[in-house]
Amino acid sequence: MSTPADPVIKPLPMRTAFFVSDGTGITAETFAHSVLSQFDMPFRQIRLPFIDSIDKAHLALRRINETCAIDGQRPIVFSTLVKTELSDIVRTSQGLYMDLIQTFVEPLEQELGMKSMHTIGRSHTPADSAEYRDRIEAINFSLAHDDGQSNRNLSQADVILVGVSRSGKTPTSLFLAMQYGIKAANYPLTPDDFIRRKLPPALLPHKDKMFGLSIAPDRLAEIRHERLPDSTYASIENCRYEISEAEKMMQREGVRWLSSTTKSIEEIAATILQEIKTEQRSG
Template identity: 60%
Template structure:
């Protein structure tokens, strides 16, 4: 149940494509309002008048039922379709138009208003790079495949369940970064040495850690009432892994209170990788 003291509004994310761009932008904007609750509803692939008309019916019905005009974040480019949505009972925010109009004036050139252009598969090189990075990440998850680590852009290290896999996947999917990840285990701490497999690639290593209490919660969801999930075991592994990373001069951060976007951005900055969207 939502906090009754919070303002509640419906938000429609309207796009002529997948809606990834409008979702990313709207999340960044809406996160600035922590005393409001936004119910986000996706309306992707609105690329025809018929689909736009159906969307208008949905939006107007929501305004009538809630008593408030919903907020629309839009990356539509077709003016006729956009006009239909603008004339519905809503607060319409045109994300592309806000910037495109200024750029048109600045460079003296009209935009081509191509539907779905921001994620066109026709940019084959970028698309192939992203698929290659995802395949590399999946093959090198949790140290399961140690060949071709020389081809990795970054190797994330850390104890089990500290966030290595989701960070690796995000780097691959968003930035076409070939990210491998490798676990640090109690055996490594007893030997007081990094795993020999990753020692030759020390300049590519970046460490992740996590608060022991949060780690215990996560592990208990996976293996309830196991030694692996006890707070004592978690404290030991966190302390030992952070000590090892400090001793080896490996940059690291705690994932406890950070989003996947924040973690990935820090990794890119620390390793010195280019942050070019795939």
């Protein structure tokens, strides 16, 4: 007998998507998300990282085929396996095999007139490279210069984010450091600064590196309420005052700024990066 809570339509079993990689699988996964998000349906997602031997490739193959049997429909397999002896194994699964690397490497080999290296785990910079050390150094720098903690070596900063408390400075700074190796300091604009009507003195020599974050007062009040409920700090009146003063100050001082209200830290970071540099080299 059917109760009122029974679903009227039995949902289709969920499709499974596998992210198979010889490394961390982060690239495969992030990228596959973009592709899957084009479809208005949920996917059960399974990460299979560090598939770097024939044995592990066979285990991955078995797991995919077992899932196919259980689901009763083909899994989607996103693979960044580079070595052909590994991808040739996983490719034979009953899933829909999408080769994220080889699909583009082949036309590139033609265009560049050279063979690819078929190396493994090159999707991220190795831990002993200068680029990797720069990233770690940038993370340490950004942490040490979070929230105006230190004025030491501000001249080494690539960018200095300013804005009122909880406008998004800290996560953006860390993201810039982690993703791009950018040394991003951040500095709060506080009611003290608004009364003095001047930027914090330590920042004055670095105006060209400053970038402001603003935010809609109601969103700011919401975020601050989560932190300190029912405080003056979080009140909408105070948020309106601080934002209005901060925006006036940035305008007066010629500091570029953007609103973080509807932007993710990725979007804020990419916008800032466009302002401070648009070209990079890699080798």
